[in-house]
Amino acid sequence: MRKISVLLFLAWVGFLFYAGIALFTSGFLLTRLELTNHSSCQEPPGPGSLPWGSRGEPGACWMASRFSRLVLVLIDALRFDFAQPQLSHVSGEPPVSLPFLGKLGFLQRILEIQPHHARLYQSKVDPPTTTMQRLKALTTGSLPTFIDAGSNFASYAIAEDNLVKQLTSTVDSGEWDVLITHFLGVDHCGHKHGPHHPEMAKKLSQMDQVIQPFSEARGLIRFE
Structure with missing residues (x-):
């Protein structure tokens, strides 16, 4: 019993x-309700005529193209302080020594050599900062919320109107126009070892070598 x-x-x-x-x-x-509406070149984004008036140009959608190609480099979990240079020693104070400082030296050289074509901005985002929510925000323009946290793993394709879908419907089918790269190594290394581990410094040095070939393409390097 x-x-x-x-x-x-x-x-x-x-x-x-x-x-x-x-x-x-x-x-x-x-799970939140996703809108099924998709914008098109035939429908302006607001009432009235567009101020830049370029809908009639061949291949233009709302405004004329300024560049023939775009390279978008997304390094997952790359903190803003990872891109900062090694801090110099100040007299009377102990030297600042962090393993990850100064490992992205190529970015610093670009900022110094091409000050009119290179910018380093710090973006501050609200949680959640998980990968799927941030990618969804970048490609759809929507605000990620904790409502989507349940689908961070094994998530499905984005059904909402998004940047990738618009690009595939407007770019030429011949030579490539847009190249999007997404690197996850820094994120994995941070989860396993933390930001102050020597492996993080090693991974950042590796990423520094990876992004160097993109300099000639005038890509956009974004930190998230």
Whole structure:
């Protein structure tokens, strides 16, 4: 009789455990309604005529193209301080020594050599800062919320109107016009070792070598 009571108690505890998980995932991690509307070149973004007036140009969509090619480099989990140079020693103060400082020297050279074509901005975002939510925000222009956190793993394709879909519908099908690269090494290294580990310095040095060939393409390097 005692064994049966223990088994019933364990079964009840197990039921409460899995019921709590089911209630949490279905009640807290909700899914939001996604809009099915998609913009087109035939529909202006607002009322009235466009001030830049270039819809009639061949291959133009709302405004004329300024560049023939675009290279978009996205380095996942690249903090702003990762891109800062090695801090110089100030007299009377101990030297600042962080393993990750100064490892992206190529960016610093670009900022110095081409000050009119290179900028380093710090973007401040609200949580959640998980990969899927940030990619969704960058490609759709929507604000990521905790509502989407439940689909961060094994997420499906974005159904909303997004940048990639618009690019594939407007760019030429011949030679490439847009190149998008997404590197996850810094993110994985940060999760495993942390930002102050020597492996992070090694990974940043590797990324510094990776982005050097993109300099001739005048790409956009974004830090997230």
